[in-house]
Amino acid sequence: MEIINILYIGRNAQILDIVIRLINSNDNWNGVGMLCDEKAKQVFMQTNFSIVLLGPGIEQERESELRSYFTKVNPTIKIVQHYGGGSGLLQSEILSAIAPAENR
Amino acid sequence: MENKDTTANHKIANYILHKADSRGHANHGWLESYHTFSFANYQNKDRMNFGVLRVLNDDRVNQGMGFGKHPHDNMEIISIPLEGDLEHQDSMGNTTVIKEGDIQIMSAGTGIFHSEKNKNQNQLVKFLQIWIYPNKKNVTPRYDQITLDLKDRHNKLQQILSPNPEDEGVWIHQDAWFHIGRFDKGFSNSYPLKKSGNGIYAFVLKGDFTVGDIHLNERDGLGIWDTESIKITADSEGAEILLMEVPMEL
Numbered sequence: 474m475e476i477i478n479i480l481y482i483g484r485n486a487q488i489l490d491i492v493i494r495l496i497n498s499n500d501n502w503n504g505v506g507m508l509c510d511e512k513a514k515q516v517f518m519q520t521n522f523s524i525v526l527l528g529p530g531i532e533q534e535r536e537s538e539l540r541s542y543f544t545k546v547n548p549t550i551k552i553v554q555h556y557g558g559g560s561g562l563l564q565s566e567i568l569s570a571i572a573p574a575e576n577r
Numbered sequence: 578m579e580n581k582d583t584t585a586n587h588k589i590a591n592y593i594l595h596k597a598d599s600r601g602h603a604n605h606g607w608l609e610s611y612h613t614f615s616f617a618n619y620q621n622k623d624r625m626n627f628g629v630l631r632v633l634n635d636d637r638v639n640q641g642m643g644f645g646k647h648p649h650d651n652m653e654i655i656s657i658p659l660e661g662d663l664e665h666q667d668s669m670g671n672t673t674v675i676k677e678g679d680i681q682i683m684s685a686g687t688g689i690f691h692s693e694k695n696k697n698q699n700q701l702v703k704f705l706q707i708w709i710y711p712n713k714k715n716v717t718p719r720y721d722q723i724t725l726d727l728k729d730r731h732n733k734l735q736q737i738l739s740p741n742p743e744d745e746g747v748w749i750h751q752d753a754w755f756h757i758g759r760f761d762k763g764f765s766n767s768y769p770l771k772k773s774g775n776g777i778y779a780f781v782l783k784g785d786f787t788v789g790d791i792h793l794n795e796r797d798g799l800g801i802w803d804t805e806s807i808k809i810t811a812d813s814e815g816a817e818i819l820l821m822e823v824p825m826e827l
Contacts, residue, residue, distance in 0.1 A: 485688040488648045529650035530687045530715055556710060558650035558685060561632060565615045565625065572622070 483528020589789035597796035632708030643694025649685035661702030760811035776802035784816030
């Protein structure tokens with residue numbers, strides 16, 4: 474099965490570590506976490522990500538910039554606001570993002 | 578307050594019924610949980626949310642066991658104990674115990690870590706865990722709990738949550754209102770929605786009810802939208818219901 478690459482960006486390092494560990498506990502998902510927007514943009518150019526998850530603490534202006542940048546580089550990228558900060562909704566958010574359009 | 582009952586014939590036009598036995602179920606040994614909406618390993622694309630109500634978990638935790646330290650962000654998390662004592666600790670320095678009649682709220686905002694454990698070694702703890710999408714992201718994390726007078730919900734709806742810090746109950750970052758009522762058999766009450774465009778999710782805590790023209794049993798859930806009020810009637814003695822009025826759009 475194809476590995477789904479997921480980029481998580483958030484400002485809370487402890488939550489970032491946990492979310493990345495949760496993502497990588499699924500053999501079919503590969504999570505990369507970034508606290509810094511510029512590093513996130515760099516790694517986005519180097520890896521074929523399917524999903525960008527936006528975590529807590531990202532200012533509205535920075536979020537708009539990130540969304541604009543990622544969409545410009547990859548118009549099909551799914552950008553999802555991650556809510557809840559843990560395992561409860563993570564699977565739903567990722568599965569909904571990668572589901573075929575007719576299943577959403 | 579004027580009680581404009583637009584459901585005079587009590588027939589509900591727009592609703593979704595979630596019978597108790599249709600909920601997702603997880604048994605982890607120390608934790609048994611029923612999920613009204615998709616949560617963790619329970620995934621059902623037809624059960625994602627009701628408006629901004631995203632999680633309604635009906636949890637039972639074994640004696641002395643509990644959820645270890647874990648994070649949350651950008652979510653309004655409400656816990657309603659039904660039986661037993663739940664011990665709470667969090668990264669803001671709070672160490673508390675909540676029990677039946679208490680309501681706990683965490684605005685997770687930019688991030689909070691907490692644990693919830695059954696304080697007792699000889700009794701299950703049963704509680705509802707409810708997650709509401711906030712209307713504002715990245716707020717400063719906040720914890721609160723209050724104790725309500727259970728007498729104030731006998732044959733009436735007791736407000737337990739609102740958007741307003743000055744109002745009754747706890748408050749959250751969302752235009753939502755929660756009420757609990759405990760009714761004698763045959764007692765009826767109407768609930769007028771407080772905000773246009775909101776929907777209401779009724780969850781039966783104990784006994785049987787008729788909401789509009791729909792009969793509900795214990796732990797059934799009924800979501801209703803495009804209405805200005807609903808009528809509820811207790812069909813059993815001491816029946817209890819939780820009403821959650823929530824925006825239908827995030």
